[in-house]
Amino acid sequence: MIKIITIEREYGSGGGEIAQLLATRLGWKLWDQLLTEEIARLANCPKAVVEAREEKNDPLYYRLFKSFMRGSYEGSINAPKLNLVDSETILKITRGVVEHAARRGECVIVGRGSQLFLRDRQDTVRIFLYAPRDQKVRRLLARGKSEKEAEQLVDTVDKERADFILKYFKVEWPNRALYHTMINTAIGDESVVHMIQKIMETCEVKGCA
Numbered sequence: 001m002i003k004i005i006t007i008e009r010e011y012g013s014g015g016g017e018i019a020q021l022l023a024t025r026l027g028w029k030l031w032d033q034l035l036t037e038e039i040a041r042l043a044n045c046p047k048a049v050v051e052a053r054e055e056k057n058d059p060l061y062y063r064l065f066k067s068f069m070r071g072s073y074e075g076s077i078n079a080p081k082l083n084l085v086d087s088e089t090i091l092k093i094t095r096g097v098v099e100h101a102a103r104r105g106e107c108v109i110v111g112r113g114s115q116l117f118l119r120d121r122q123d124t125v126r127i128f129l130y131a132p133r134d135q136k137v138r139r140l141l142a143r144g145k146s147e148k149e150a151e152q153l154v155d156t157v158d159k160e161r162a163d164f165i166l167k168y169f170k171v172e173w174p175n176r177a178l179y180h181t182m183i184n185t186a187i188g189d190e191s192v193v194h195m196i197q198k199i200m201e202t203c204e205v206k207g208c209a
Helices: 015-026 033-043 047-053 060-073 087-104 133-142 147-169 189-206
Strands: 004-009 029-031 107-110 124-130 181-184
Touching (some): 015 029, 015 189, 029 033, 033 047, 033 087, 087 107, 124 189, 133 147, 181 189
Parallel strands (some): 004 107, 004 124, 029 107, 124 181
């Protein structure tokens, strides 16, 4: 019985919207912004801090700052506890939240390494969504981004995700063998959701390795 769908996505391909549509159609819980909010709660920091650090490696200046701060306070008896929310910290918290969501079941989880955390579960369907560059830019323009900003985001966010996955999971992004299907969202959100539901049905009949 399929209880979990993970949706990894290229930036701008509509992964969030499609996950929302799918969760609504199935009557399942969506872990997207909710996942970020829960990570922020557990890390005791603003949601914006988590959003800035999710699915990307820490920049050099941040790594240097973190090393400097920890070195400066090392050995100080009265030193305050540092609450440095870096990529590694967020990743550890994310794993716990994702695994908790998976145990409860009936959920759609968007990105954040969920496809890798849950790769060995037989009750999980792993989906990857992509789209042509012009379609991704067009979708971002519809969200209110300027053309320059949209193009820059499309060209940089996925590279950051790929670097993050390679560093912490030691696999290429996307790792095609990991997914049950990869779908071009240019066919339309409704069509994508329909395809995912068909994949779910197939996995329930034939098994989902």
